[in-house]
Amino acid sequence: MVDATLKKQFPLLDQNVNGHPLVYLDSAATSQKPFQVIEAVERYYKTCNSNVHRGVHTLGTQATDAYEGAREKVRAFINASSLEEIIFTRGTTTAINTVATSYARANLTEGDEIVITPMEHHSNLIPWQQVAKQTGATLSYIPLEDDGSISLAAVEKTITEKTKIVSVVHVSNVFGVINPVKEIAEVAHRHGAVMMVDGAQSTPHMKVDVQELDCDFFAFSGHKMCAPTGIGVLYGKKELLENMEPAEFGGEMIDFVDLYESTWKELPWKFxxxxxxxxxxxGLGAAIDFLNDIGMDAILAHEHDLALYAMDQLQQFGGLTLYGPEHRAGVVTFNLDNVHPHDVATILDMNGIAVRAGHHCAQPLMKWLNVTATARASFYLYNTKNDVDSLVKGLRQAKEYFGDVLS
Known part of the structure; x- marks a missing residue:
């Protein structure tokens, strides 16, 4: 259940910034961590810090059990069919690069097509640019509708018999657009293509069922869903992972090593x-326990209500441009007329309000919007309507300040 008391579970939120109570509206960049996660990580380091899989001593066994137990929690959380399909990575970026390196470079040739969208985070764009350069494949983009969404009609036109990989963000980090990745996967598979989903902005906020989506690969990061930084997940269908070479080589992922040849461990450890x-x-396992106790449906509904409330308040705000469609996840992106978003964010920060300002690692999308940058408020389970009210109040102050400066 989501209620106002949840904020008390997050120690960082109980502080003042620049003399004002902190209002944290930057969870799309990284979420805050509850006591439950912090204590789980602390408990590991205090009671069973040891390497995994290698030692037969008690600490090694305890650490391995905790580590592999977290893998099972991830498997259940996204409903993968097997533990072998869950690869721990450093984050979404590493997961996507693993697919680009281990699968795409080995399977694409000149004349093949990679289909993505203009709304992709750089992490789901640059790896495919590099694959295209190295294989002779070409990039093809699903065009955006006027509101920043994509239509299935455009998907049908863009994916062709030449398409070998389709890689699409599940939820846009700029617009909050929730893309129809299940339907896109159906079109991709009909043409013999493989479907990759960037789930960095969806997995923390809604139920994800990779079997229902029928995606071939799915990537997400822990730090956006109450877990520590530096941990992420690559899900891949077992038959694809089994036929891929590892992206990194060294200890832990080997089976047998000779002077001139080596063999790899079975899944998932070969990656x-x-x-x-x-x-x-x-920590990710503890975060999943925390989110499950609240309920992903409740989290999604709470954030949807906050986004609607924020949009309603901001639409009444003169001299402000909102970007993206009406139906969205808990992200609101905007600009104050004639004021750079960095300046807006600075004034908000003076009032203890943390928002993101910049291109959000989505420069092609900024170009599509014909702006250099935007400001973004992103909500999570610990935010309330009072936080939205503080945002609106801060924006009014920014508008008044810069109105006086510019007049």
């Missing part, structure tokens, strides 16, 4: 070279 992010994985 987890070196000492893994043990504490991060344990």
């Amino acid at each position: 987890e070279g070196g000492t893994p992010i043990i504490a991060g994985a344990i």
Whole structure:
């Protein structure tokens, strides 16, 4: 259940910034961490800090059990069919790069097409640019509608028999657009293409069922869903992962090593070279427990209500431009007329309000909007309508200040 008391579970939120109570509206960049997660990581380091999979001593066994237990929590959380399909990574960026390196470069040739959208985060754009350069494949973009969404009609026109990979963000980090990735996957598979989903902005906020989506690969980060930084997940269908070469080589991912040849461990460990992010994985498992206790449907409904309330308040605000469609996740992106978003964010910060300002690692989308940058308020389970009211009040102050400066 989501209620106002949830904020008390997040110690960082109980502070003043620049003499004002902190209003944290930057969860799309990274979420705050509840006591439950912080204590889980602390408990690992205090009671069973050890490397995993290698030692037969008690601490090693305890650490391995906790690490692999976290993998099972992830599997259940996204409803993967097997533990072998859950690869721990450093985050969404590493997960997407693993697919680009291990799958795409090995399977694409000149004349093949990679289909993405103009709304992609750079992490789901630059790896495919590099694959295209190295293989001779070409990039093709699903065009955006006027409100920043994509239509299935445009998807049908863009994906062709030449398409080998489709990689689409589940939820836009700028617009909050919720893309129809299940339907896109159906079109991709009909043409013999593989479907990759960037789930960085969806997994923390809504139920994700990779079997229902029927995506071939799915990536997300822990730090956006109450877990520590430096831990993420790549889900891949077992038959695809089994036929891919590892992206990194070294200890932990090997089976047998000779002077001139080596063989790899079975899934999922062949993709987890070196000492893994043990504490991060344990923290991710604790974060999943925390989110499950609240309920993902409740979180989604709460954020949807906040986004609607914020949009209603901001639409009454003169001299402000809102970007994106009416139906969205808990992200509101905007600009004050004639005021750079960095200046807006600075005034808000003076009032203890943390928002993001810049291109949001989506420069092609900024170009599509014909702006250099935007301001973004993003909500999570610990935000309330009072936080939205504080945002609106801060924006009024910014408008008055810059109105006086510019007049």
